[in-house]
Amino acid sequence: MDAFFQALCDAVGTQHVLTAPTDMAPYLSDWRGRYQGKARAVVRPGSTQELAGVVRACAADGVPIVAQGGNTGLCGGATPAEDGRAIVLSLERMNRIRAVDGDNNTITVEAGCTLAALQQAALDAGRLFPLSLASEGSCRVGGNLSTNAGGVQVLRYGNMRELTLGLEVVLADGRIWDGLRGLRKDNTGYDLKQLFIGAEGTLGIITAAVLKLFPAIGQRATAWLAVPDPAAAIRLLGLMRSLCGERITAFEIIGRSALDLVLRHIPGARAPLVGGADWSVLIELSDSAGTADLAAELEAALTQAMAQDLVDDAVIARSLAQAQALWSLRENISEAQRIEGISIKHDIAVPVSRIPEFLERAQTMLLEAWPDVRIVAFGHIGDGNLHYNLSKPEKLENEDFIARTPELNRKVHDLVAALGGSISAEHGLGQLKRDELVRYKSDVEMEMMRAVKHALDPAGLMNPGKVLGAVACAPSGLFRAEK
Template sequence: MSSPLSHELIESIERLVGPAGLVRDPELMQGYLTDWRNAYQGLAALVVRPASTEALAAVVRLCHDAGVALVPQGGNTGLCGGSIPDASGRQVVLSLSRMKRIREIDLANETITVEAGVILQHLQEAASQAGRLFPLSLGAEGSCTVGGNLATNAGGTAVLRYGNMRELTLGLEVVLPDGRIWNGLRGLRKDNTGYDLKHLFIGSEGTLGIITAAVLKLFPATHSTATAWVALPSAQAAVDLIGHVRSLCADRLTGFEMMSRQSLAFVLEHVAGCSDPLDTPHPWYALIELRDTVPDAPLTQLLESGLSHAFEQGWVIDAVIASSQAQAAALWALREGISEAQNHEGPSLKHDISVPVSRIPEFIERTDRALQQDFPGVRIVSYGHMGDGNLHYNISKPVGHGDAPFKAQERAIMQVIYRMTSAFNGSISAEHGLGQAKPAAAAQFKDPLEIELMRAIKRTLDPAGLMNPGKVFASGLE
């Protein structure tokens, strides 16, 4: 297929980024046009890989003047198709994979300045080598990038203590839709000079501009860890337990993950090397992690004390505390293997929702009941970050049912879950963003005034609608 872009435009872009910055071969382009789950596929006129902010800005200016839509892309590890172009073949994918410099580490200011193409794991390693911690941690950290983490306001397993990307960011550098560069790379913790513009771009999924660099917070490295796998009689017990552990351990509590027996059962069946830490099955589990900056801190004793009280209260049925890093890693593998394991059971209808922590048990009970009433036999895989109310509420088909009939029920199942989420004053997307998967649902379940205000911001910054069109907003709302 011939490119819809003019020969002159392609030549001008190539002069800016060089031959290594241009991907035109259809076969080489495929990795940029399909997400990692093969759930979303698109076409593109061109894939452009600038190596600097200045080159990227010049490409954006050219495309803006030519009326060409742009799709920013980081590690392409998202779950909602936010970095995949549409099927028109007229959009340009802007990959930030070559922009991977760590520009500065300021230990006195406890900050690190990095470009958007830096892989999260490399950022973690750079912080560690400097004797510091960058706490964002998630399953895709070996391939996701800082730009994508910022664009989706990523959370992960340590939000309970450190917050998500919004809380971890002090400043941004952003290329605006017309090619101007906003230099907001200020490592300031206090700046009351008007609107805090960085928060417009964090979580905007590339629809308002392209984040090219960021000043991020660093933290003291942790040197002591205690990890426990805990069996619970109910989801309510998880709420009671986290409140108790929080009051006892304060900010030493870094992680508190909750998962259902169905979640664990899939992992035990499908993930090699995993085994049940406890002798008998239980309805619910929690994975608790404490960390401290002090070497040899008495975290295990603290955890044992907290669990002892929880046993007396009936919040805990059984528990095991890891006695080595290898055992702790094995416990975390049970939590991190859930998404992969569920895929072996056929189509997985994934819902990344959040509700107030106090209402998680009621949400689960009422939503489970509603789904079983309307779709008997569906298997509900509930797990997530208990401390911040983020629940991955995923649905697998009934045993023995075909994929196609189950997939045909996807929208009806989604409606039940999102209606219930709305009834609990929750969010239909806690950490994965909207991408191209959820804009229509957002238009349905968000306050219309919120949508109106978001649309006004979009039109102010991107009046031509060229930045990642079709993402965040339902068709016709841009």
């Protein structure tokens, strides 16, 4: 055993340094099966101190590090490169709930804790942690933080940036920054935690976080609606806000192609309404108090919406099982797409008011070039985030279509940029979109980001080839003093 592997074993124990191909295989490909990499080893630390020891060993030998949580990412951000130089640093053993402070409404958790376990710990304390994702049973807090995850309740609670008060981070040289402060007001200089949230492990490795808690939900009301078009959905959102206020927890739009895939591939899935609407909305109201009749309030609001021709048909869940069945249709869209085959994925954001314009212009543009393109559009219309995915129905035709991904990306992303949007709303950049970044960010923005990268990771060992690409390690000239 060479000195480097001995250092890894000394840090975490020999049993937690995986080198056998069969042991490493689950860590070397992404969830979609699009990216496949190689690694010198998979290392599984059990504490922040162990993880810091691994990072120090890598820094001493110049070995790149790819941090990985639940490996549920959608952009290849946690998959190592094919050159096999890196180690994969799995945080799955660092899964403890460190503290719950009910009076401060905070919870301190390690980065390897699954989102579902975090939600349950909050519930056990009579509180709510509101981040909600389809992958919550397997995704982990570190991954949620590194991609600034959003999910279906951003409309009310915000994404991970808004839900985070403090972080613990292992820096690229192995030092530990303890920023685990549960303060809602702390104006003592730069807010350093924001550098690491959304950075996809390229600046350091998040090991723990202090997160906000909210009052537990006492009552929910859920409905599936058929709407005339996306413009009506936006007007409906405005009406529901005026009638129901902050009780609107989620407002999701689902295109007909997305629902059809779920009905085709997910066992037990049933269409919620008779007839096939081109566009549906899944709405949920919630309240911490159990006194109001939210179902009656939702029904009254939808009656007004129908009178204004904003809703064509609706079904309101009358039980928890019915509500879960409606949410299952939404949450299984990604799984149904994975079963169907590879598609060209877009996770875009535009101002809420411009969602209908984006959908209309994008569809016109794509159908002119590819009349048989299948557009699977769905997502968080309440906060302007759409998942906009493209494929061909026939497998052989789809292979040729997927080969044109750069061309399709350029068309969609240019339109997004023209509408004042972003090419990545909540999935991150990873490998999938890193080369697109320079087209849509100004030279000044790129210089600033490269300067931050060089300051925190001068050797370029933290998740190389992700977000900024290989050139990210070059020193920035932006802040050099004039000679």
